[in-house]
């Protein structure tokens with residue numbers, strides 16, 4: 124087989140039956156692996172209208188097609204299921220070492236249906252797959268459980284790779300995710316709750332199969348070329364993170380946009396990880412402030428400077444990378460001095476987490492964010508959604524919708540780190556008001572009522588990423604138009620410009636310098652760019668690719684070439700983008716089948732600048748998100764009024780069986 | 783000769799075509815590129831640029847087909 128194993132493992136947790144299933148070559152040629160294979164399998168296996176937390180839902184762990192083929196930056200895996208948070212298509216992505224472990228067991232994906240009558244974990248190696256009792260680890264956090272199971276399942280000095288839920292998944296919090304590599308998390312879509320509902324604590328993988336690559340010499344050459352460039356990208360020692368603040372201010376004043384060479388940012392990622400944007404994003408308008416209703420004037424330098432990347436760098440004890448990564452944007456930070464002594468270390472918090480618990484809440488206390496980061500990683504709770512839930516609660520409290528009676532005396536206020544920590548603990552333990560917030564802001568606002576939905580920032584039930592759509596309007600399009608709403612990893616103008624798809628894809632509009640104002644128009648050109656980047660992202664999620672590798676530009680990191688080297692398919696970039704379009708359309712068809720009205724996935728008014736902010740870098744900015752979404756639908760070949768893929772599109776993409 | 787230049791948005795784009803290519807006389811240096819981009823002198827001293835992804839200096843001589851790139855942080859993480 125070429126690049127893929129051609130097999131999936133199917134586990135029925137109700138009956139304990141475990142079966143190998145073959146997947147025909149055409150499926151990979153049409154849907155790749157990762158998100159595409161996941162969507163293909165779930166469409167066929169989940170009966171229409173299934174309860175996301177019931178036995179009929181199917182939860183999949185799917186590796187990327189390029190994972191393990193000798194390619195670089197392709198070690199990410201996808202979790203897929205019907206989402207209990209949105210009611211529609213759910214997926215989430217994570218790096219670490221779990222993706223190659225799936226393939227080493229001889230499978231492209233492992234899928235679960237049914238509900239076990241007691242906590243179990245699945246153990247798989249090259250010879251067997253079996254369900255084992257997990258009662259002893261049920262109730263442990265994700266890190267403790269991973270340690271226990273790793274110890275228990277190690278054989279001949281070889282440690283297995285493990286995906287596991289923390290207590291939030293067990294308690295079926297709708298904003299819980301699935302962890303691996305000690306607290307890294309496939310966070311979005313509430314898939315931890317699906318795993319918890321099935322009483323599946325963990326998936327433990329210890330196989331040693333190799334993945335075949337059709338043209339290993341070519342793959343080696345492609346990987347070498349990219350690696351040698353990345354190796355040279357290093358930030359000079361004297362360049363401090365403090366310079367990112369004036370750089371951000373300069374960027375916010377730019378009236379025009381130019382095409383960058385994305386690989387130049389590799390040094391920044393190596394040095395600071397995504398934390399490079401902690402301060403830069405605040406001063407240039409990328410980072411939402413005060414539940415998307417404030418600006419840098421509400422969160423001034425005396426506070427935001429406490430979140431700077433240099434401060435995190437000082438705490439670093441080691442750097443790390445995902446499997447097959449040559450950049451390494453991850454690191455571990457020491458936190459033994461700042462918590463109540465429970466934890467020694469935490470993963471360096473990602474930009475999303477720092478922003479969700481920093482500027483979004485007007486919290487300039489970095490120590491509290493590091494502590495919350497570890498609490499959430501261990502519980503397996505999505506920091507993006509959790510931060511928005513806290514912001515929602517604070518704003519409700521400020522406006523008298525929630526009172527001391529509702530919070531058991533906990534006074535909620537912007538920037539009060541101590542109260543924020545207490546509330547997060549309540550959410551993790553599902554205690555008091557935390558019980559309500561643990562299911563995200565849509566559920567909480569529906570239960571609270573009293574006009575609280577005004578403060579509930581979500582799209583279709585999922586809280587948006589920490590990138591302001593008034594700063595990059597295309598981000599708003601994909602928050603609303605993606606079948607998994609609220610995701611910040613699908614497309615934006617910046618991604619489009621960095622990727623430079625026009626070098627490979629015949630119909631992708633070419634970009635040279637243009638006025639920034641053009642990004643705020645619902646134009647045909649912008650819609651075509653949105654289509655191109657979202658379809659490309661489906662390819663990336665089908666091959667296990669890293670978003671940051673993607674932004675290094677297709678002239679530097681080229682998944683089309685790698686796919687051809689791995690499979691010998693010899694497809695063109697246009698043909699691969701059509702596969703991306705097929706996957707994106709299949710995800711949308713899943714939603715339509717499940718009764719999700721695409722028109723209902725609306726941006727919160729604040730996200731489109733309604734009303735516009737009165738100060739800061741985004742002052743006066745409004746975005747016609749609804750019109751831009753309608754044009755995106757039209758250019759995808761979906762009905763521009765309803766967002767439903769047209770019959771012609773379904774036929775053209777060979778999806779008639781799925782509609 | 784022709785050189786591909788990934789210039790930051792604050793530069794002058796007068797000497798770049800739609801493909802970000804700059805026409806230069808034989809023997810031109812990186813400093814000649816910076817002059818055409820109207821990059822202020824103090825900024826030229828920051829080593830935030832490469833030629834063909836290698837460290838470069840103001841006096842680095844360019845040749846046809848070279849790629850000049852600048853450090854540009856993705857304004858989002």
Ligand code: SF4
Nearest residue numbers: 444445448451452669
């Ligand atoms: S750049 Fe970061 S997220 Fe991407 S593969 Fe490397 S370590 Fe993982």
